[in-house]
Amino acid sequence: MNEYTRENCIRDTKEHIAQVREFMMEFTKELTERALFHDKSKLESPELEVFTEYTPKLKGSTYGSDEYKLYLEKMGVALKHHYANNSHHPEHYPRGIADMNLFDVVEMFCDWHAATRRHDDGNLIKSIRFNMERFKYSHDLKRIFENTVAKLYKYTILFGKTDGVEGGFYANSVEELHMKIDAEKDLTDFEKQDIKYGFFREFKDTDYVTKNICWDNCFDVYWIVQ
Template identity: 50%
Template sequence: MREMTKKVVYTEQDYVRDTHTHIENVQRYMQVFAAQLHARSMVHDKSKLEEPEKSILHQNTVEYKSYKIGSPEYKAHLKKVKVALDHHYAMNSHHPEHYKNGVAGMDLLDIVEMFCDWMVACREHGDGDIVLSILENRKRFGYSDEVTQILVNTAARFAKVE
């Protein structure tokens, strides 16, 4: 004898209820994410106001801003301020150098903060080209084609906003 399976009735009301629950749960996670981003924004780069970063970076910022990202001068400058940068990277998880495995060690909050940091940094260097910055940093940090494209897509979205 075959066992008869009972047909489950899933009403439109059930569907609407479940969909509302899904939406509310997604909203909750997005709000937590936004709150964590906000908290990070309030402490972003505060280590630059502490030693050893403060005095070294203060003495070298004007020179640093004169170099194009990725240029030989830019790379040499990074070596010149290595003591400050080593401290900075240790204190700030939005830098790939914070992690032993670079970008692969980061989470999405780190990536978003890194992207926003790059948006501002590329403007401070005078060229204002975030896509160039993304491509130069890909060479530097070795992130994937997919990560590169996500960052470029995000830059395009921000270009529409500004």
């Protein structure tokens, strides 16, 4: 057996890098194609007429609420047609998310992100946690989604309370972060103040920090600054 030299290692590593680069470019090509044709079926019948009526109604509702679910039910045939023609929806597949591929999942995440901009109280963290129950995906996948949110924004806060209330905030500026915290209906004023001032005073000058905090076993916060 010939000696495996430094030059051999460099050659093999460069070959591996080239292969990974090729596969990633193929991946991005597929995502680009999906980006260009995302939700194209909404621009034609039978979807266009129904989405024209219900888009403003959905915008004014809270994602996952009874009102939201009622609107989806009333969208009936159009929504069924949309799911059948768009594989980034778990409803497209017999086994939901379990049948999806990575391309579907990435497009689905981007779809959720954009959809939060269309709701008056849209929140991607809450959508991720609500959809975990709705689509029965794992805690690991939920954390992957949340970690992705943290990669997209400078500040990300995840919270959970022993009464079962969960949520989070994400923003690229302190001002925006404070506005979102102030608007949160599931936190007391005391909890909001502690998140806004207590933790931020401690971490505001840190380039990156991840920290778990628990107060009296009743309020857990996962704080990320990038």
